[in-house]
Amino acid sequence: MKDLPRTVKIIKRTVHNNDNVTLHLDAHISYSPGQFLMIWLPGLNEKPFSIAGHDSDGVMVTVRRRGAFSGRLVELKEGSLIGIRGPYGRPFKLVGNCCIIAGGIGLACLAPVADLYKDAPILYGEDRASSRIYQERFPSASFYTTDGSAGKKGFPTDDLESVIRERGCDMVYCCGPEPMLVKTVRICNALGVGCQASMERYMKCGTGVCGQCACGQVRVCVEGTVFQGNELLQNPDFGRRRLDASGTWRPV
Amino acid sequence: MPVNPDLSVDLFNCKLKNPTILASGILGTTRDLLKTVSLNGAGAVTIKSISKEPRYGHPNPTVLSFGPGLINAVGYSNPGIEKASEEFCELDQVGCPVIGSLIGTTAEEFIYVASIMDKMGFAALEVPLSCPHTPGYGKMGNQDNPEEVSRIVTAICSASTKPLFVKLPPLASAGNLIEMALAAKESGAYGITASNTIGPGMLIDIDSAKPYLGFGIGGISGPALKPLAIATVFELYKAVDMPIIGTGGVSTGRDAVEMIMAGATAVGVGTAVLSRGMSAFRDIADEIKEILSLRGANNLSEVRGLAHR
Numbered sequence: 014m015k016d017l018p019r020t021v022k023i024i025k026r027t028v029h030n031n032d033n034v035t036l037h038l039d040a041h042i043s044y045s046p047g048q049f050l051m052i053w054l055p056g057l058n059e060k061p062f063s064i065a066g067h068d069s070d071g072v073m074v075t076v077r078r079r080g081a082f083s084g085r086l087v088e089l090k091e092g093s094l095i096g097i098r099g100p101y102g103r104p105f106k107l108v109g110n111c112c113i114i115a116g117g118i119g120l121a122c123l124a125p126v127a128d129l130y131k132d133a134p135i136l137y138g139e140d141r142a143s144s145r146i147y148q149e150r151f152p153s154a155s156f157y158t159t160d161g162s163a164g165k166k167g168f169p170t171d172d173l174e175s176v177i178r179e180r181g182c183d184m185v186y187c188c189g190p191e192p193m194l195v196k197t198v199r200i201c202n203a204l205g206v207g208c209q210a211s212m213e214r215y216m217k218c219g220t221g222v223c224g225q226c227a228c229g230q231v232r233v234c235v236e237g238t239v240f241q242g243n244e245l246l247q248n249p250d251f252g253r254r255r256l257d258a259s260g261t262w263r264p265v
Numbered sequence: 266m267p268v269n270p271d272l273s274v275d276l277f278n279c280k281l282k283n284p285t286i287l288a289s290g291i292l293g294t295t296r297d298l299l300k301t302v303s304l305n306g307a308g309a310v311t312i313k314s315i316s317k318e319p320r321y322g323h324p325n326p327t328v329l330s331f332g333p334g335l336i337n338a339v340g341y342s343n344p345g346i347e348k349a350s351e352e353f354c355e356l357d358q359v360g361c362p363v364i365g366s367l368i369g370t371t372a373e374e375f376i377y378v379a380s381i382m383d384k385m386g387f388a389a390l391e392v393p394l395s396c397p398h399t400p401g402y403g404k405m406g407n408q409d410n411p412e413e414v415s416r417i418v419t420a421i422c423s424a425s426t427k428p429l430f431v432k433l434p435p436l437a438s439a440g441n442l443i444e445m446a447l448a449a450k451e452s453g454a455y456g457i458t459a460s461n462t463i464g465p466g467m468l469i470d471i472d473s474a475k476p477y478l479g480f481g482i483g484g485i486s487g488p489a490l491k492p493l494a495i496a497t498v499f500e501l502y503k504a505v506d507m508p509i510i511g512t513g514g515v516s517t518g519r520d521a522v523e524m525i526m527a528g529a530t531a532v533g534v535g536t537a538v539l540s541r542g543m544s545a546f547r548d549i550a551d552e553i554k555e556i557l558s559l560r561g562a563n564n565l566s567e568v569r570g571l572a573h574r
Contacts (some may be wrong), residue, residue, distance in 0.1 A: 014540070015332035020472035051326075055475035059325035094472060218328035222539045223339065224294035224313065230301045232292075249297075259319045260294045261344035262352075 016220070018053040018096030024070055026091055029146040032078040033118070034087040040071045040097060045104030046125035047211055047239040050074065051219045053096030058082045061216045061234075063122035063188075064100060075121035075146060101219045102238045105209050108184035112136070112176055114169050114197055116189020120146060122211045122238075126186050127151055134176050136169035138189070170196045177206055184209065185242075191265040195252035198242040208242030214255050227256060270557035271564040272550055274308065274531050276508055277389040277428035277455060279362040281308035281531060283550035284521065284565060288512050288535035289314055289366040289391060289432070290339065296353055303360035306547025308531065311391060312353060314366040315382075317374045319345035323398075324479035329468075334487025334514065335536050336466055338398040338480035341368055346378045356386035364430070366391045370401045372420040383425035389455065390427045392417060394445075395434035397464030397484045404465075409434055411441060411448035418452035428455035430510060435460035435493040436500055446505040456508035458533060460497045462486045487536035490514045495527050502528020502570055516540050518552020525565055526572040 025037035042050075044064050052074065053059040060082050065075040076086045089095070105126055113123050114136045124147065127135055135154035139145055142163030145156065155172065156164030165171075170193060177185065177200075187197040187210040194210045201208035214226035214233040221235035229248035231237065245251045254262045272283040287310040292298045299310045322342030329336050343349065346367075356363045365387035369375040375392070382390055394414055396403030403409060408417065414431060421429055431449040436442045446457050462484025468477045476482070494513020501509055511524035512533025521532045537545040553565075562568055 014330055016330040017468065017477055018326065018329075018470065020470065053326060053477075055470060055473035057324070058479065096470065096473070217325055217339065220328075220330065220539055221542075222291050222335070222536070223328050224292040224298050225342075227292075227295045227298045230297045230304075232298070256294060259321045259342050259344050260313065261319055261348050 016098055018051070018059070018098045020094050021097055023089055023091055023093045023095065029075075030143055032087070032144065033075060033146045035065060035073050035075045036086070036089070037068070037073045038071050038095075038097065042067075042072050042100060044072065044100040046107070046129065047104035047122060048100035048102050049238060050097045050099040051101065051216075052086065053098070054082065054085060055096060057085060059096070061219060063211070065121040065124045066128055075118065077118040099219065101234060103236060105186060105211075105239050108207065110182055111184040111186055112173070112180060112182040114173055114185060114187045114189070116169065116193040117144065118146070119188030119190070119211070122188040123186055124150070134180060136172060136176065138169040168193065170200065173197060173200050174204065177201070177204055182206055187211070191252055194245070198245050201242050202246060209239050210242065210245060211238045212240060212251075213238070215258055225256060225258070225260065268558065270554055270562055272554055274565060276309075276531055277362070279309070279388050281362065283308040283553070284525065284531040285534050285546045285549050286364070286510055286531050287311055287546070288533035289364075289393065290337075291535040291538055293366075296356065296359060299359045299363060301543065302546065305543045305545070306550055307361055307534070308546075308550070309362040309364060309388070310359065311364040311366055312349075313343055314341055314368045314393060315343050315346050315349040315378060316341060316368045317346055317377050319343065319348070326477055326479055329477055330539060331468055334485050334489035335539065336468060336478060336483045336485050337462065338478045338483035340399050340480060341396070341402060346381050350381050350385060353385055362388035364389045364391050366393065367421070368393060368402055369417070370406055372416060375417055375420045376424040379421040379424035383427055387427060389430060390421065390425060391430040391432055391458055392421060393432035393461055395432055395439070395461035397434070397438075397462060398480055398482050403461070404434070409439060409445065411444040414445045415448040415452045418449050418454045422453035430454065430456045430458045432458040432461050433497075435463045435490065435513065436497040437493045438463050442497065443500065443504045446501055446507070450505055450507055454507070456510065456530070457501055457505065458510040458512055459501055460490070460494045460513050463490055463493055486513065487540075488514045488516065491520060495523055498524060498529050499527040499572065503573065515549065516545065518549050518556050521549055521553050522556050522568060525569050528570045528573065530569070
């Protein structure tokens, strides 16, 4: 199967703040919420990014400045060309009566779910107010900051249990830093509520052959990135360790 | 007609339940993933190659599917032997024999890594001397000639008593293939893995006018490699009396039987993990069994080398 990166144009940029930009791509892709694209900058590198939604022009990805690659990506101008392949990964199983809980740029992965279930409560946390994304897209999201610079001071997991109880949710969708995933999965497990979390691991091929995203006995790029909470609780590496680019274990 | 042909293979003092062996570089990053491969029916598994020091490899893209196969330039990323010896412990948990793959640039490095691997639970070792895309190693390290093969195999065998497979390039890219295999044998190697990917290969994105691979050039595996690998095994079988792990484009039972008829003792499976998923090993084994059954063959030795008769 031919699966090389194909070149697409950035047709629009939505600048959320200094470090976060949504790139609207001239690419109509059939995808399911939770899936990701490998984005290639020729001559530089290729990295996985969640599909953050779509409109009539095509799909979009939201990029947070973290290293050299994402730093370059957020600076790209409208009209620039990038390479994409995908969509890859096991998506979210869709259940309507749900709650969405996101940490940081993890909200990008959950945004297509939130677009589908407009009544679902969104609990969204950032380290600081200036990192916030999608303020106009999801204006009713409950916002938390670690430093208290906006919204409620604390973490979105602080209120998860009460939201689940109030709303009687059937499913919690989660994406964010791994300690937050661990906390969310445990809360849902204790309450007997379904939970699906999207995980992040260093990826090379994105298609299940290189083994770089190994987590326990599964590959995050193929068996994930979305896992059921109970699968994660049984995974010995969940919340513990990840492989870096050399294949060395690092704490998460 | 035999209903239930025996697929087992006697290799490096082990009995493999079937001839499929996970090829090095595919999924062999952790013991837990090897366990998954074993649960999916592999007869044996090979870890991703380990060097003395950690290596981060080439930038992405490192592995791409281009249609008739994969092109890759991973660049031997690995955690180094110290971390690898922690990871690949208690290998009996894997559920099938595990082959330890090692790489190096100097005799000292090979000896260092081999002496540690010798104490680990590997059933055998493998040394690739044919990588087409990593400076210092294989083709780009001038290791693909009989003199270097001899020197490196001698070094490894001085540090480890485990059966050693030498992974050689396809015949199409190595005029001295037979000389390399003979040098390996004379220096103490147990078997040959043939073949490695063929390369260097390159694919260019015409929009950016840049090679797709981060490193530019890479090695080609999968169906595109298969005829080259079959011919390699065929020639090796004629010239050298050693077990051969026939590797290159084996994705069906038919491919595997072809490889075995060319003379392979067992078959490496790599790229098929992409085309057929994790169950490739069990599926290929089932298909081999069906083919043997239809041929009225009781076991693999009845078809091994058949193309030479």
